[in-house]
Amino acid sequence: MATERDRRREAYVEKARAELSDLAARGVRMGGNAFSAVVLAKGDLSPEEQAGAELLSGPDGVALRKSLAKLGYEPEDWCTICLPEPGSPGVLPAPLVREALTALDPATLVCCDEAAAQAVRDAYADDLAELQSFQEAMLEPGYVVSVHGVRVLALGGFASALSDQHQKQLMWARLKQIPPLGEPF
Template identity: 60%
Template sequence: MASEREQRRQAYVEKTRSEVASLVERGVRMGGNAFSPVLLAKGELTPEEAAGAEPFSGPDGAALKASLKALGYAPEDWETLVAVDAAGAPLAPDLMRLAVATLDPATLICCDETATQAVRDAYAEELSGLEDLNEALLPAGMVAHVCGMRFLNLGGFAAALGDPRQKQIMWARLKQVPPLVEPY
């Protein structure tokens, strides 16, 4: 007989599985571990990704996963979200917000301007309530704290991979969102 704790855990897993399936039915593309602290969002897809390949399966994904590992995240501590639909249009703000809420990350990393704009649209009210206007605009490289999450706009991660100087800038930006530790 399963313990009460195990029953609650299984109920939580089933609830999340159902919510993710509902989002997939609505055209949202996600991948990785749905219980991860880091959500990587992108909207500027490679031709392979646009044709259905796994998001972040190219050099950008390899570089991001290596960077997260170097920061101290476990290899399974990431999930992905495509911020555009099958036609390439940004997800509707309510759908983007629902996807982020369902995945419930501690840190949301927007890898390009398309994903950042989708997050701006989805969290416009909360962003407009921030005291620092610059932070509210989610500029590249600045961490914003919204709804209990850290938002980071990398500002063109995939495009930066071909330039050593830009790669250093991306690494400096990523170092702003190390793993959060549990309070003791």
């Protein structure tokens, strides 16, 4: 027999399922665990991803997941979202980006490239303008900022950094700034 707690939990899951289905129907491309603490946003897609492959299924995704595991995140604790830069095919309007990120409700948002960072800048322009530092307001790579209680980190070209040892170390240094947060209880 289902308890009241079980019924509430199922209602939450159904609400999330309906929101995510609606977002997908409106062109939001996502993957992974929608209830995860980390959302990995990518806009500069590989040819395979452009052809329909799962987001971050290539070497950049493998490296990101390994990095998250080294930081202490659970293997399934990530979600992906495609945020192409304005003017690209599949670009999402800023209000839809904001709605999608609100529905996913991550503790941490990682913008893997400049295209994703620009989409987040556009979606949260007013909120970012209130930040004290210009670098933080512009989501410059390497700065961790808080937007509506979400840690946001722009990496600045993670996929392209994989071919250069110094750039890989720089990406790792940036990622080390966002270890898993403790449980809220």
